[in-house]
Amino acid sequence: MPEISRRTFGGLLGGGAAAAVAGSAAVPAEAAERPFQARTAASSTGRPNFLVILGDDLGWADLSSYGAPHIRTPHLDRLARQGVRFTDAYSGSATCSPTRFSLYTGRYPGRTPGGLAEPVANRTQGLDPRHPTLASLLRKTGYATALIGKWHCGWLPDYSPTKSGWDEFFGNHGGVLEYFSKLGQLGDHDLYEGDAEYQDLRYYTTVLTERAVEYVGRKHTAPWLLNLNFTTPHWPWLAEGDAETGAEIAARIRAAKSQAEISNALNHYDGGSVAKYTEMVESLDAAVGEVLEALRRSGQEENTVVLFASDNGGERWSYLWPLSGEKFVLQEGGIRVPTIVRWPARIDGRQVSHEPVFTPDWTATLLELAGARPDPAYPLDGTSLTGYLLRGERLAERDLFWRVRANRALRRGDWKYYQDADGDDHLYDLGADLREQADLGPDRPELLAELKASWERIAAGLLPYPD
Template sequence: MKAPQLLFVFVAICVPLEVANASDHPNVIMILADDLGYGDLGCFGCRDIKTPNLDRLASQGVRLTSNYSNSSVCSPTRLALLTGRYFQRLGLEWAVWYQAPNEGLPPQESSLASILKQAGYTTALAGKWHLGYEKGWRPNQHGFDYFFGCLGGNVNYFKHYDKTNTHDLFLDEKPLHTKGYVTDLTADYAIKFLEQMKEKPFFLYVAFNAPHFPFQGPEDEDREFSWHEGTRQGQYVLMVESLDRAVGRIVAAIDSNALRDETLIVFTSDNGGEKLARNHPLRGKKGTLWEGGIRVPAIARWPGKIPAGTATDAPVQTIDWSATVLALAGAKAPSNRPLDGVNLMPLLSGKGELANRPLFFRRALDPHRGNVKQQRAVRLGRWKYLDTPAGEQYLFDLDKDISEQTNLIEQDPRRAAKMASLLDQWEADVDPPLYDQRQQARKNRKNR
């Protein structure tokens, strides 16, 4: 699909043609799918979806088979990625609601983009933001030099409005009215940005809506529209294959512009797959802390730095990618906002291993529905502990039981108790959050 000429004109005006001298630090492209299932790529065992471009990317780099999103829903994981910290520290524990004020990434917070910008990087976001609607909460106020995409969690892929019937497609601060399938438009913008980034280091965050609902394939513009209805073969497969083509175009733009050897490309998802996804062999789905809700595919490519055709099963988390990018850029987070993740390059390069450290998860109550029970989980090495407010406790040996079918709580209660204690200590550290805007906004809505 050819991008609308209007979009190209805007990009040509916005992106500077004269750039600074090249830096020793690599360019970074962070590509985030939305609600992609763990088993929805060919290189992760899928048989009914063709993903040749992502499979090729995996063959050129490393495949991470125990990569975890920080949350089982979208906004909190995005917050973790852009701050490098557990999202609980900021009090955002569920998805930002449609057009809701004072929800997302607070204006006073620094972000990955703002830190990289200070380190000399040109920064751009193509795609989904989902971290705030209001002025001060938007991408351009959080360090992104350039932004094209939607502010909210999902839009009609062709008509670009959200579930409140509000138009949600922007070019920087201005609403953009154009034609096109959102997956293609996102790739078009990313590629045009790349074509003009020859010398100055850049950070490009490409956050696709696909394959999040509404389930609309690239040929579905005239099909009867529904926000939540669809089938795997009728829409979902085509959405993932369209995503794969879009990623392939972006990678081709890197390679054809002689940026291949100086660019780290990371591909992953914000949480596990929903009802049409394939999370096999994992249990559960989006919105839960079973493996299917939080273990997501990840691929990283950096020729000459990351050995091709490799794989690792070491447990890693979204916040580790933030720490990795900042380390490669020679940039540091503010001293009063220390990172929670670790630099993955020793692991990715095959030159080292990660220390055995716990990875923590909490899925809080959905404040908008009030019918989703809280869960907590921690993974430490091969072991995973999960509990609920109802008193249910689970212990799994993931090396032997990736599908979480055999609860070992009675066989090893001492290990479970130690892991529960780790969770308690972690919660004491991350709570209370630094800001209570979300809680106050919720109270204000209830009092109206």
């Protein structure tokens, strides 16, 4: 059995829950994980490639390696066995576009006007092309850069990946689209190659997978960054065989007379099911498997860092046990996400890490691994994990911070400060109470006040929300 840490033990709410907590009991005996330990010796390598894969609204326990009892994800489980599976990894926010801002910039979403949108929903909002990004900083050091899939940081003509450091873009600008027609949340066509519309009526996950397979299989002459952002399993809940249902949704979008009607058509509130959601997650897993196989065939697998995560917590059909909350809120279910890192040249497999990390940390980490320097005018909010992953250096205790309109949250060690939508403050010990049910604020008022004051100090440096 893998080692069960105090943090993992906090989720053991009964014998029947054991298989769900941190995915530990879900890992087959032959693939048992061990606590993370950096490799003591590693061969010299050149600068690595980066394959950063995001699922969309994928919940923390939606992978079988994280405890899902009904979803089978053999390719992502294999990826976890070949690298490090993080149990206490978080998204930068509780919704899609703010987390993407935090990944692309390495900063809190509230540092930029576009990051205040939760999520970006009109043509006036977006990531300022003048702001340095992971892609633009890597490109300055000689990296080739591409983004395939969901951008969700603004629409043309003002915003686009190609305006923010990516050499190539193939995908959608908005937060959601119908998987076959490619009609998006503004009611118009939203599939682009560069800045030109592109037509392909096949299932979107299939189209993105083909593009990613082609990109990683090229004869690259420079190290590369590929952001591969799937929309799966975000609503509308459609699988590859659901073209007829997709056509019905597309017809409703075309007939819509308001933004609300478009959103209702895409969300299809009477649609979806656990079975359909399972089918979508399993198709995401198969897609990732195809891309990873193409990477293996290309001969670049050994020196490519693969990072897989979700952009926020799960939604209606996700399997989130034992977490409380879901997408949109800062309870654990809204921000704790499955996260896997693999780098065969430098990191051993079959490992599990319980270190609390969040999206901006990965930006800082990839920049350091590439030898790229952040822009001093735009200091990062993330902490590079390079010393931890490669040299076994202990991560100093720090505060992980989140702010959305409805909630606030801060984590320090096992302690979490959380303010709910009613403005009530709570204090949880995640090491003993992963489900956030026992409010210890009345018992530890000094600690609650200390964490709240830390949250307010950080928030004071961010942009205020517009009225």
